[in-house]
Amino acid sequence: MKVDYIIVGLGLAGLAFAEELLNANKTFLVFEDDSQTSSLVAGGVYNPVILKRFTPVWNAKEQLEVALPLYQKIEEKLNISIDKKIVIKKAFKSIEDQNNWFEAIDKPKLIDYLDPKLDSDNYNGVISDFSFGNVNETGRIDTKKLVESYRSYLNESGFIRFENFEYQELKLNEQFVTYKDVTASKVVFCEGFGIKQNPYFNYLPLNEAKGELLTIHSPELNIDFLLKSTLFILPMGDNNYKVGATFNWTDKTSNPSEEGKEELVEKLKKVINVPYTIVSQSAGIRPTVAGRRPLVGVHPNYPKLIVLNGLGTRGVMIGPTVAKSLFNHLEKGEILDLEIDIKRFNKKIK
Known part of the structure; x- marks a missing residue:
């Protein structure tokens, strides 16, 4: 079998790159072993503002201009609904918090997103001694439906194999690569944090941050916005809410833990005061990079081998943009932004 590209891993990064290849009539084959779950359990929220510090997300406007049309196109192609527009309400903790909000509004990169009119309403079940700030141009991508539907779509077309990628079977030469019966x-x-097992790219400084989420059922809460406080509460419909998330830098498993559950329950006590039941708990490993910039580019010694990784917590926003940048770099010779190019870490290769 001969293809233009082999893609290893089909989470948000692999999916976005596959779309670039399809748009350009390039052939490809995906290998996916379901070992990485971060895209499947992600909250999927796109938000152009870092609410902890009221600062703009890196290249947020440009990312959304690429990402949202892509998801709309996938919705139409697969006949699914994955993009839900939803307002984010930041629960202020103090007057100082509110004042910082108003200072941030005047920043050019935030003026389109932060609402100058505060929300002073009382919402049943929500603990708040101060007002709320509304963030606009926000929403949620149903990442689980997106990834699972896209995998099914590729499977029907014969573009994906659900099996482990065995690095020792990869053979390289100057013109092409071969992997078992495939030439590309x-x-x-x-691969997400699976790259730590990749003999070609395991030198890259990717950190694994385990994140855990709860799904709760709370009929008395009844909010239709994403509440951002010491944690987030995201409405999922039918009085169900996704609650998260934890950050664990030591546990490298994707298994839900009692420790993660207890942490979320304790934080939730400070955010809502109505009854709820826990429906489920999920966990995944986020591939993160110091400086919050992804890992994109060509191996310094093996030009046929490429990496697209390290999307972090904002994968639904940044994934489509860096996938497009990588495609344009490989197929059109465009230069990668130095902030994302793995050349910045070449000195670490052994």
């Missing part, structure tokens, strides 16, 4: 021009690794 290039291999793009989109």
Whole structure:
């Protein structure tokens, strides 16, 4: 079998790159072993503002201009609904918090997103001694439905194999690469934290941050916005809410833990005061990079091997943009932004 590209891993990164290839009539084959779950359990929220500090997300406007049309196109192609527009309400903790909000409104990169009129309403079940600030141009991508539907779509077309990628079977030469019965021009690794096992790219400084979420059922809460406080509460319909998230830098498993559950329950006590039941708990490993910039580019010694990784907590926003940048770099010779190019870490390769 001969293709233009092999893609290893089909989470948000691999999916976005596959779309670029389809748009350009490039052939490819995906290998997916379901070992990485961060895209499947992600909250999927897109928000152009870092609410902890009231600062703009890196290149947020440009990212949304690429990402949202992509998700709309996928919705139409697969006949699914994955993009739900939803307002984010930041629960202020103090007058100082509110004042910082108003200072941030005057920043050019935030003026389109932060509402100058505060929300002073009382919402049943929500603990708040101060007002709320509304963030506009926000929403949620149903990442689980997106990834699972896209995998099914590729499976029906014969573009994906659900099996483990065995690095020792990869053979390289100057013109092409071979992997078992497949010949390709290039291999793009989109493995999430699985890259730590990749002999070609394990030198990259990718950190694993385990995140856990709860799904709760609370009929008395009845909010239709994403509440951002010491944690987030995201309405999922039918009085169900996703609650998260934890950050654990030591536990490298994707298994839900009692420790994570207890942490979320304790935080939730400070955010809502109505009864709820826990429906489920999920966990995943976020691939993160110091400086919050992804890992994109060509291996310094093996030009047929490529990496697209490290999307972090804002994968639904940044994934489509960096996938497009990588495609344009490989196919059109465009230069990668130095902030994302793995060349910045080449000195660490052994």
